[in-house]
Amino acid sequence: MKECGTVADLLAGKKVFCIGIKGTGMASLAIMMKNAGACVCGCDTAEVFMTDAILESHGLSSLKGFSADLLPSSIDIVVHSSAWTDENCPVLRRARSEVPSVWSYPGMLACLSRSTRMYAVAGTHGKTTTTGCAAWLLSLPSRRSFPFFSVFGSAVRVMGEDLPGKEPPLCGPWQGDECAVVEACEYKDHFLDYRVRGALVTSVDFDHPDFFPDHKAVEKTFRRFVLGIQPGGFLLCCTDDSGARALAAYARRHRPDLMVHGYGFASGGIFSLRDVLPHGNSSLSGGHEYRMKLFGDRVFSSRLHGRALVGDVVGGSLLAAFMVLDRPHPDLYLDEDALITDEVLPTVVGTLLRDAQRYPGCLGRTEEEFTSSDDIIFMDDYAHHPAEIRASLDSLRRKYPQRRLVVAFSPHTASRTRAFLDDFARELGKCDFLVIQGTYASARGDADRDNDGARMLCEKIASRKSGERSAGACLPVFAPDEGEAIKILAQWLMSGDLCITMGAGNNREMSRKVLLARGTGSLS
Template sequence: MEMREESCYLVGIKGTGMANLALLLMRMGASVRGCDVQETFLTDLSLHRGGIVVDTGFDPAHLSGSATMVIHSSAYHRDLPILQAAKAKHIPLYSYPEFLALLSTKQDSYAVAGTHGKTTTTSVAAHILKEASEGDFPFYALYGSSALNQEDALYQGSECALFEACEYQDHFLSYHLRGVLVTCIEYDHPDYFSDLDAVKASFRRLVDKLEKGGMLIVCSDDREARELLSYARRTRSDLTLLEYGFTAPGPFRILENPDSTFSLSLLPEYSFALSVHAKALVLDHIGAVVLALSVLLDRPKPRLYLQDKGLLSDEVLPSVTSLLMSQLASFPGCRARTEVLAEEGGVVYVDDYAHHPSEILTSLEELRSAYPHSKQLVLFCPHTASRTKAFLSSFASALAQADALIIQSTYASARQDSCAVEDTSALLLEAVQEAIGTSGKPVAYAKDDQACVELAGLWLQERWLCITMGAGNNRPLGPHIAAFRRSLS
């Protein structure tokens, strides 16, 4: 998409997706500026490094006469004064998903969808496409985080694009997609979907909308994803259908080897190690390989984008698959996905975005495998009161797996829901206390950040993990906790 003549103003620019979009637009040649709250977020540094000016607040005066389009986070409604000002000035106005929908029409577009694992799978797929082609594959990627070694948007050209596609409010139904990978389907976003059946119906509509002759890839280990594949077999005979997983039939069945490595049924003699341990994360990495393979082989001349050692042979599938799999070991991980921030005083500080019970279980499993002799203190910031109430029992059961827990106030995001005025942290605390029973695990509620810092600082000991967790903004607490512990020495 040609953006060299565009001056883009992004409202809510500090959100992970919005910040990555801002950097991508810069790489595409646009002039970019934006605004957001004063609070410091994970994305502040990348925006600063990218040379993007961020205005504080949402004053309509921020909107200069040079803006040719305004893109706003879906967390903000059109009645926001600055958005009203854009409308009054007849400046083209898009929500984040609306602009992604526009981008998706400009080239062959592929996406990762699913309740969990979208960001990791998209990031890994983008990484291995980039590395396997030595930077020559003309694609770009846009998703809700960034790889740990990535300081700028991943933009190598615009022959095709890779997106993270979220089901919330049916956003992904507006995208024009040639192919999609579905990681799993589970009930989430209770402020929009009434039940699991409503979520499943949304994914079926996604399959209905795929480009003719396109592709659907699913994880066979997930029951609802398998059901979606069956639906596609009945209704979309034009699609290429692929499945992967520990139970998948065909070439992409994952085999566990005695030495803790893995193989695929396509290449049983080729073993590979992964930097992740939790089953869900292994699935995300292999799904990324299948997606990258499918995208690459969907191009008219895939040979042009491969390293010499990966030139296409008579055995196309194993040749390209082995090349892509060889890049997995160099994937550095994603920001805020079991990300190790620091180690000080015998404590490892970790940040993780998990905000759904299933994600919490996966993250704690991964960290327990990586640090088998360490105890886990979780500082959990609930995100959206409606989600907390809908999954209260499951949240309690998942969080009870930690060795110690501090519950913070429900994050007051710009996205409102029917329970927004109610802080559900007290309900969650009570449910967790019931779940842990008489085990003696310490559990407490912290009314504010300072209380959380002091309590965590007092509880932590050597060989503990301190995990800031949730979709809120508690990541900055780690350095403050470390400083508080130093003050106790």
């Protein structure tokens, strides 16, 4: 791969066209490139996604479709989602013959990694929340001069006390190109092409069965990722996950030049955590309180509930601290009233963990959208793997113990649904009321013919729950289309319920449609 020069040199003043600009990672990359001084436009399907509003808030829009005539003249760089290929995308075929630089999304990140000091957040689950936390912390006013940029698959929610006025959600931030923190995906071994100075791994679990044949194949690619970290770099691993814990042990054996640290509730090191209240129950203040061994009895809290999300917040804080300190002459970016101890690391980590107590989380990650006037909370959650569903439902049960969980789940890719059918059934069976929607037809082409997989999942859950009906459990219902799902939810919902649109499909916008269909209650 050719060298790119500096990132600013690569992007400033260039005309960039993004194919598949509404993808979560692509939208973040497009906004970052615009913030870096590029003139950015793009195209995508006419379907409305969460990213439409994010792009619009940053002054970007999308042309509809993928026809060849959408390519503007005098384009310098084309970046395309890896879901689109020459075979299924006419505008990409044309770009190959007319544009000097054409990159896939992961290829562009790989190019950028050769022009900056890149830090990567990898892992099967929790990458986006963790990367978003690190980027948010480094973007706060006290660190606004820290020269970094970031690309991750969502945007950080706007909280009034954090970003006053009508500023858009944090997505694709650019404060300079000395270093970068990016979300690095293992799918199709994409992250193996990145030149990484330091990395954080949240988890190593079996996913993407359309590419990885089994868990061992996933482990192998993460080991290759660790072997590719630059000499003298660092690796942070969440030891609450057995796969990440094993990866840390592997790194200590095979990469003695790396600084390797574990963190989490199962860690025994200086970054080990313990709950203030038993079982991670929330305090009266509404947050999840915890202690870190490095700070003794000092109590920290998180707006995000559940150990998995707290681990993501702590991981993002640690990564931000390591990035700040991994410079020849680091500026600690401390507030004037910060107490500087003899040890620099505790000072920086403690300041970041304190700031992280206000981290609002990312859009679409256990996100509370609104509460109706008759006290129904509507939420959206990206969980699309059994382990993620388990973590999300556990968190919601703890935060809302008195509410019924009413879930509309949109399976994502037929291969994933079939590979983890029993695991999906076990975790989704914990909902009080459940609608299974048709499998979302992603651009990958991993479609579910006649929704066979989604129907099988519904039948599997019904079989598991049939013996619970006497206890008030409701059997799941399959909804072949959005209209039917809305109708069912509108009939089920009652005051005091928690309604969650869940999955990596595009069912987020159903919440407002369900509210309208009920005919009672309104936005409060």
